[in-house]
Amino acid sequence: xxxxxxxxxNVSDDDKSLPxxxxxxxxxxxxxxxxxDPGLPHHEPRIQDIxxxxxxxxxxxxxxxxxxxxxxxxxxIVSFVVxxxxxxxxxxxxxxxxxxxxxLGLSLGVALFAIGVGAVHWSRTxxxxxxxxxxxxxxxxxxxxxAAALATFAKGAEDSxxxxxxxxxxxxxxxxxxxxxxxxxxxxxxxxxxxxKLRHTMWRRGLKLINMNTNEPLRPEDITVxxxxxxxxxxxxxxxHDFHREIAKAALMxxxxxxxxxxxxxxxxxxxxxxxxxxxxxxxxGCPVSLYEQQTHHVLCPCHQSTFDLSDGARVIFxxxxxxxxxxxxxxxxxxxLVARGDFAEPVGPSFWERG
Amino acid sequence: MKKLSARRRHPLAAIVVLLFxxxxxxxxxxxxxxxxxxxxxQSNLSxxxxxxxxxxxxxxxxxxxxxxxxxxxxxxxxGVGAASVDFQVGTGRMPMQAPGAQAPKKxxxxxxxETRQLxxxxxxxxxxxxxxxxxxxxxxxxxxxxxxxxxxLFRQNCAQCHNxxxxxxxxxxxxxxxxLADVDPKHIYEVMETGSQAMPSFPEGIMPEKEKRQIxxxxxxxxxxxxxxxxxxxxxxFGPVSEGLFAxxxxxxxxxxxxxxxxxxxxxARKS
Numbered sequence: 001x002x003x004x005x006x007x008x009x010n011v012s013d014d015d016k017s018l019p020x021x022x023x024x025x026x027x028x029x030x031x032x033x034x035x036x037d038p039g040l041p042h043h044e045p046r047i048q049d050i051x052x053x054x055x056x057x058x059x060x061x062x063x064x065x066x067x068x069x070x071x072x073x074x075x076x077i078v079s080f081v082v083x084x085x086x087x088x089x090x091x092x093x094x095x096x097x098x099x100x101x102x103x104l105g106l107s108l109g110v111a112l113f114a115i116g117v118g119a120v121h122w123s124r125t126x127x128x129x130x131x132x133x134x135x136x137x138x139x140x141x142x143x144x145x146x147a148a149a150l151a152t153f154a155k156g157a158e159d160s161x162x163x164x165x166x167x168x169x170x171x172x173x174x175x176x177x178x179x180x181x182x183x184x185x186x187x188x189x190x191x192x193x194x195x196x197k198l199r200h201t202m203w204r205r206g207l208k209l210i211n212m213n214t215n216e217p218l219r220p221e222d223i224t225v226x227x228x229x230x231x232x233x234x235x236x237x238x239x240x241h242d243f244h245r246e247i248a249k250a251a252l253m254x255x256x257x258x259x260x261x262x263x264x265x266x267x268x269x270x271x272x273x274x275x276x277x278x279x280x281x282x283x284x285x286g287c288p289v290s291l292y293e294q295q296t297h298h299v300l301c302p303c304h305q306s307t308f309d310l311s312d313g314a315r316v317i318f319x320x321x322x323x324x325x326x327x328x329x330x331x332x333x334x335x336x337x338l339v340a341r342g343d344f345a346e347p348v349g350p351s352f353w354e355r356g
Numbered sequence: 357m358k359k360l361s362a363r364r365r366h367p368l369a370a371i372v373v374l375l376f377x378x379x380x381x382x383x384x385x386x387x388x389x390x391x392x393x394x395x396x397x398q399s400n401l402s403x404x405x406x407x408x409x410x411x412x413x414x415x416x417x418x419x420x421x422x423x424x425x426x427x428x429x430x431x432x433x434x435g436v437g438a439a440s441v442d443f444q445v446g447t448g449r450m451p452m453q454a455p456g457a458q459a460p461k462k463x464x465x466x467x468x469x470e471t472r473q474l475x476x477x478x479x480x481x482x483x484x485x486x487x488x489x490x491x492x493x494x495x496x497x498x499x500x501x502x503x504x505x506x507x508x509l510f511r512q513n514c515a516q517c518h519n520x521x522x523x524x525x526x527x528x529x530x531x532x533x534x535x536l537a538d539v540d541p542k543h544i545y546e547v548m549e550t551g552s553q554a555m556p557s558f559p560e561g562i563m564p565e566k567e568k569r570q571i572x573x574x575x576x577x578x579x580x581x582x583x584x585x586x587x588x589x590x591x592x593x594f595g596p597v598s599e600g601l602f603a604x605x606x607x608x609x610x611x612x613x614x615x616x617x618x619x620x621x622x623x624x625a626r627k628s
Contacts, residue, residue: 213567214564
């Protein structure tokens with residue numbers, strides 16, 4: 001379409017594609033504002049404006065909502081006095097809920113909401129319904145104000161002599177560039193450096209595996225095929241000062257596999273009679289990963305569905321985790337209790353920059 | 357003695373002797389009776405095993421093999437014990453309706469007597485956990501402190517799959533940890549003792565009997581149809597995900613609806 005017109009007349013395409021422009025090409029006003037403000041539609045009266053009975057009806061509705069609000073406030077006060085704090089009752093589908101909480105919440109909610117509904121209905125049906133336009137002033141400053149501002153700026157620049165006095169200018173730039181360094185240096189106090197804390201846990205050679213449930217040393221005969229147990233290092237007492245800091249790295253889960261089912265040779269070497277001990281901390285972002293499916297020997301992390309195969313060196317078989325779960329080499333001591341053969345061979349938990 | 361011998365020809369003497377004889381026979385019978393009853397129980401048990409074997413051949417052997425040795429369709433049942441059978445059959449999980457990721461709980465197929473017979477048969481295949489006695493899973497007499505410690509144990513051992521209040525959750529490939537609301541305490545005890553399908557077991561050495569009772573008591577407090585929830589509807593107890601979904605869909609839709617009503621054009625007297 002537009003190309004046809006373009007070949008006939010030597011006018012820009014944009015303008016002549018508008019029908020108004022084609023019809024009244026000479027109209028200067030239309031050229032300036034091609035999309036003219038249509039203005040407000042003609043004001044139409046509401047029923048309430050012309051029918052006094054309808055207005056009365058609206059008035060009664062508004063009054064009804066305000067009355068409901070008053071009744072709800074009275075109900076609030078009554079329920080506060082009447083219901084004891086431990087009164088429980090059944091209400092479908094909410095279940096066995098507190099009578100006090102429910103009645104206070106419901107009555108206060110109704111009391112506030114009914115005021116709002118009444119006020120909005122009042123303004124919509126009875127207050128002046130004529131549409132009004134409120135004009136904004138233009139955002140631009142006047143030319144006089146702009147000129148004055150520029151003159152002031154030029155005078156200031158002249159006075160400072162920044163272009164002329166180079167010594168002042170250069171030292172000032174230096175001072176401004178150095179000042180933020182104080183803030184950067186203070187960032188060092190955000191915490192101690194991690195040093196090698198991420199690489200070591202409490203586990204060391206000969207430390208007993210303590211059952212998290214019973215607080216007793218775990219023995220190989222406690223752990224049957226298909227069972228799941230959790231262990232902490234000997235000497236770490238729940239409630240002690242550094243319990244959470246240490247268990248966050250040292251938490252273990254233990255399962256027993258049929259030795260023939262273990263596919264990974266190192267896993268078999270580090271196990272004891274098929275009992276394997278793995279870190280409970282996911283190598284993705286460190287969630288406790290212990291959703292153990294005893295038929296498949298898969299462990300699922302609840303946070304991002306990383307899945308590890310405990311029968312194959314805790315290899316990642318699904319999900320975002322980047323490393324297998326670290327395994328703890330275990331054996332038994334002279335008393336027949338499970339003990340660690342050393343610390344984990346690699347850092348537990350999520351990867352970090354220098355992990356390698 | 358003389359008095360007694362003088363009356364030995366009394367007309368009632370025969371009756372007295374008869375009474376003594378009866379009492380002696382009864383006493384003797386009573387003395388030997390327990391042995392006989394035990395024998396009867398023994399024969400009852402072997403009867404149960406016989407009946408169970410028949411039921412097993414009809415209902416279970418197609419997947420678990422005629423001797424319970426397992427096939428490619430079902431695991432071996434040697435050594436799983438009576439507790440496992442009582443749980444799987446008593447909750448309707450077995451027999452399985454159709455092959456699938458997981459056998460769900462459903463109305464049970466076998467009567468209590470048949471379940472007992474099946475359990476007796478499977479227990480005879482190899483030693484395993486027995487059906488617990490009521491005092492093993494009874495929650496009577498536990499203090500509030502012990503029940504709270506049961507909550508700790510639940511969060512340590514169970515919550516990773518079953519959610520903090522036992523509402524259940526998803527696992528891999530269509531498997532899931534079921535909701536624990538209103539599960540019979542006996543069944544909770546049995547499944548902790550024996551494991552079930554994907555669920556690992558928590559035997560005595562890992563979780564002693566008392567700790568199992570504490571966990572059952574904790575569940576009784578937080579997740580039954582009678583559980584008191586003073587804060588109101590829990591939205592399934594799944595935490596911020598379900599709460600956020602509720603706020604962003606239902607609540608926000610209500611707020612938008614009210615806003616639209618506040619700003620809507622008034623009804624006019626005539627249609628323009």
